[in-house]
Amino acid sequence: MVRICFIAANEYAPWGGSEELWFRSALRLAQQGFAVTVGVKAWKPEASQIAALEAANCQVVRRRSPTTLPQRLLSRLQRWQGHDPLLDDHRPDLAVISQGNNLDGWGWMEACQGRQIPYGVISQAAAENFWPPDDLAVKLAALYQAARKCFFVSQANLKLTLKQLAIDLPQAQVVANPFNVPFTTQLPWPQPKEPLQLACVARLDPVAKGQDLLFEVLRTQKWRDRPLQISLFGNGSNRQTLEQLQQLWQVDAIQFGGFVPDVVSIWKTHHALMLPSRYEGLPLSLVEAMLCGRPAIATDVAGIGELVEDNRTGFLAVAPTVACLDEALERAWQRRHDWYEMGQAAAVAVRRQIPADPVAVFVEELKSLL
Incomplete structure (x- = not known):
């Protein structure tokens, strides 16, 4: 069975619009018979979508911040040994790394590259005033270029990323996010007209x-x-x-x-x-x-x-x-x-x-x- 792993790099909030594309794609692929693993940060409370993934037979691996001394020691030992529970225990045929912006998933890209795991990258946003320093830009450039595919949700953000990293990405593609209204929606004009x-x-x-x-x-x-x-x-x-x-x-x-x-x-x-x-x-x-x-x-x-x-x-x-x-x-x-x-x-x-x-x-x- 083909194994696909979705990695949500989001460390900022339990859920948001940037999570919908990987989430719904994971559900769809699970329905089609793929073995789907999902890596997310452990939130309390966590988004209801996580339970939906588990109900669809997706395996969810939660990243937990160590709180006790034994947990911190184990986490440090795993880092020294280069062990990642998500990638090493599940060995996906393809990893899909979903970033809230174009800079925050580089650690996961590096982890996949080091394990020779093919990966694709989704970038949901980019900002003119968030430029990586040179050392990170060099690293990011190599990691983006090593990806099987680099997905962006707008042409503008693709162009900005190419500028910020000073590279070309022939394997880049613009994709659309899923939306939360019927595609055929038709509504009357709201009344009254004022205010x-x-x-x-x-x-x-x-x-x-x-x-x-x-x-x-x-x-x-x-x-x-x-x-x-x-x-x-x-x-x-x-x-x-x-x-x-x-x-x-x-x-x-x-x-x-x-x-x-x-x-x-x-x-x-x-x-x-x-x-x-x-x-x-x-x-x-x-x-x-x-x-x-x-x-x-x-x-x-x-x-x-x-x-x-x-x-x-x-x-x-x-x-x-x-x-x-x-x-x-x-x-x-x-x-x-x-x-x-x-x-x-x-x-x-x-x-x-x-x-x-x-x-x-x-x-x-x-x-x-x-």
Whole structure:
């Protein structure tokens, strides 16, 4: 039986949109009869998706941080001996390393290379302001070039990685993430038409998602005087700080909606997506909003500009700054009566670029590497 191992390099949160591609691919391959092993960090509590993997007969290996003295000594001994329980005990025919960004899975790539285990790499994001130092860049370049395939979720992030590592990657490919709305979704336009209801669907993490930029824009008198509400959907490590900032600045246009698993329900009551990101991959929330017939007001970072056509299917801020975001939102406001038609154009455009079943496409790519 062919053995495939998915390694989630994520060390930051129990779950996120960056985990969906490897997770759903693992389930699909298990259903097709492959022996699937998954390596994840041990979280308490852990995401419900881990139980779903085990129910599908995937073997889950949890990385635990040693807490007791015997555990720390054993961990140190294993490192000295070069033993990795996931790779050495399961010896996959192919390892698939999923990175939250383009830099954080190099240790797993190195471990696979040292064991002569073929591997592929998924990079879910990249950032202009996170450049590796030269010694790490040299190491990363060699590890990326040794991969059977390097998958990126946007052309922009692929190009940025090539620039940051000063290499070519002929085996690189852009793939799409799975989404959480039906591909055939059609929704009526939300009523009433005012106040305008925008949704910012993103984890509460200003470093990446830029919610603070939005607060800066909305605290100005111009926006205080307009009938506009923006709901922040999602959770994250900065929720408390953002709530305090909203109260400190008295930004009444902002509401916190928490995490909502039923994404379609968001777009039944909201007119457009607001996405003030500083860096990205290709946001699931953007794909889902467009599939639901909603235009986007977003910063032109990473893959966003690959989906959104400025002034036709949405409004792009040329940079993640307060001034640029305000300019894009102002253009959107002046054309608010065109949003329905723009949303319909967005729905057509996204279906031309994103496959109906991204997991099926990705799984076939993985099988071609065996």
